[in-house]
Amino acid sequence: MQRSSIAFFWITAFLSVVFVAIQFVRPELDNPPVTADLQAPPQVKQILRTSCYNCHSNETRLSWFDEPVPAYWMVARDVREAREHLNFSKIGKLPAGQQRAALFESVSQIELGAMPLPAYKRVHPESEITPEQLAVLKKYLSLATPSEATGAPEASAADLQYEKWMQTGSSTPEVAAAPNGIAFMPDYKNWRAISSTERFDNHTMREILGNDVAVKAIAENHINPWPDGTSFAKVAWYQQPDDKGVVRTGAFFQVEFMVRDSKKYAGTLGWGWARWRGADLQPYGKDKNFTSECVGCHNPLRNTNYVFTEPIRGQQ
Amino acid sequence: MKPATKALYVLCIFFALSMLGCSSDGPKVSAEINHSASLAGELVEALPRNPLQWKVITSEINQTDSTMSTMYGNDVAVECARTHSQHDYPAGAVLSLVTWTQWEDPRWFGARIPANVKSVEFVAIRTGPDGRPWYSYEKYEGTPLKKLSNQEGLNPNERAADLLSQRAAVMP
Incomplete structure (x- = not known):
């Protein structure tokens, strides 16, 4: 055997062992119970479920390619951060004004191309929000906004x-x-x-x-x-x-x-x-x-x- | 290329692919001045003063006309508006109301921002010949802005009185 082939064998073997070994380092990513799910018309809910719920709810479903480490590490981190920022499974607990603010912010993030995360969209093309879907979300929010502020001082x-x-x-x-x-x-x-x-x-x-x-x-x-x-x-x-x-x-x-x-x-x-x-x-x-x-x-x-x-x- | 190097490349690419989450696309907005709403250049050549150089007194929104306005004042006016609830402006005070048409903010769903300059109004108070206050009102419209009306007298006209009656927005 040539020297370079031997080196190739050992490097590959070493990296394979490392790859297998790190698979056992798995931060926990479970789905806690849904306590106060978002209340919205089915059409709106469907869009959010398809494009947002995988990270922004307690109903996360990982794809097979999200499972191997190190991809899994990033997915687990992203989901944790996403839930901290906005969790549709608990949003019902917030006052109406705060719920609405969260939804308006979400639409802005979608419109700016920040959400769903571009990298996530590349591997989950079904999460892309079409202009028609965005229009549905905007229309819903515009109509759902009361004409006067609640809680505004007299x-x-x-x-x-x-x-x-x-x-x-x-x-x-x-x-x-x-x-x-x-x-x-x-x-x-x-x-x-x-x-x-x-x-x-x-x-x-x-x-x-x-x-x-x-x-x-x-x-x-x-x-x-x-x-x-x-x-x-x-x-x-x-x-x-x-x-x-x-x-x-x-x-x-x-x-x-x-x-x-x-x-x-x-x-x-x-x-x-x-x-x-x-x-x-x-x-x-x-x-x-x-x-x-x-x-x-x-x-x-x-x-x-x-x-x-x-x-x-x-x-x- | 040696097989060992090749293997390293392959592994690196595999690793890079599994790290897709690290790259990202740019957002869909760019850093620009809001030129159409600016009070600059030829548009404002006819104005006696550029109110954007002054401090803010208050603002208002006309939802029927879909316009938004900001009221500015020179130092004399601002000092009075922020400390006297009667805001009985002394001689030397000048107020200006700039009105813009609106459009939806491309960076924030739920916001409307200034689109085009619609009008600029001035109310100035001087000491008249007999020592009493003398009010003048001017309105500018168009592109470039041109003086549309100019009224003055011992009493402010209806529009000027309306502007003078606006209280300052609370800025603690």
């Missing part, structure tokens, strides 16, 4: 909030930092507006404000990536229709920040994330891992440096 509450704010004026109260250490930036209200949004999914309206670095970047068309030092604030209010049918800004709902520092925040897409809710500015999130929610939602936008806003120009 106009009188918004009035009280406004009166209180008038009295405290520009003196900023003590505000606790976000759990990831980002301090509140009271000057956000003096930044320039770079866009606005009407959100019919949750009956809020928003202004997106940018600091000087952001404004300069827009003027110079330097927005992919945005330069370090860029900060955005997205301010949200409840919609409050007046007696002429014009929707006004009602009670302040929240302000969210994105702070660009490609090195410091390398672990969270190069952005620092923070959110304060309510007029008393309570920091959002139990611990610093709250940012996984931000990252999960912004992650599909890697072509726009993870920014949803398409900025308007003219601030300089």
Whole structure:
């Protein structure tokens, strides 16, 4: 036998043994009971079952080619992450507003081509959501959205909030930092507006404000990536229709920040994330891992440096 | 190629195939300025000031017309709007309402965003010849924006009064 053939034999044998051995390292991936399955019309349910339930429910069915390690390791990890983010087998436990928000976010992720995961779609072509199916989901959500927000503060509450704010004026109260250490930036209200949004999914309206670095970047068309030092604030209010049918800004709902520092925040897409809710500015999130929610939602936008806003120009 | 090397290649390819989950496609949006909604260039040459350079006072949505507006103010106006619930603007205050048509946000199902600039309005308060406040109202429309109306007097016209009556959005 030639030397190279011998080497070939031993390398193959060694790798085969390794391959067989790692098959026994199998993280658990079971299907816990379905406790509060999504309630939706059959047509909608069918689409979600075919395209989403394999990862986003407790009814995971693996294909034969998902079983061998290392593919299995990735599948198990993906399913675990998917269920943590959105689990249709438990979604019924959430308040109606949160369920709707999850579904709207899902449709956005599908539309952006982020879901089902492209790699998953390649090996599971039946999971691809067709434009017709997407239209079915959108129509269902549009009709299922009540015309007014549930849980929105009454106009009188918004009035009280406004009166209180008038009295405290520009003196900023003590505000606790976000759990990831980002301090509140009271000057956000003096930044320039770079866009606005009407959100019919949750009956809020928003202004997106940018600091000087952001404004300069827009003027110079330097927005992919945005330069370090860029900060955005997205301010949200409840919609409050007046007696002429014009929707006004009602009670302040929240302000969210994105702070660009490609090195410091390398672990969270190069952005620092923070959110304060309510007029008393309570920091959002139990611990610093709250940012996984931000990252999960912004992650599909890697072509726009993870920014949803398409900025308007003219601030300089 | 030696058989051993070949075997390594084959195994590597097999391994790579089983790791398909690591590669991914790009999303379907690209980083762009929202040019049609911008207040820049030729479009705004006729404007006395570009309100986008000012701070935000509040915003509104007209669902019947499918338009959305943001109200801006110069420093005098913003200072007053954020601290006086009567918002009795002093001389020197200028407010501006920019109105856009809307379209669906391609990046978020459930959102509408500015599409095209529809109009820009200004309300300015000066001290009149007799020391009393003097109100002027201007409206610009079209592409490029052209002055459509210009009214001034001791009292604000109906539209100007409406804009002056809007309270600031709460920004704690």
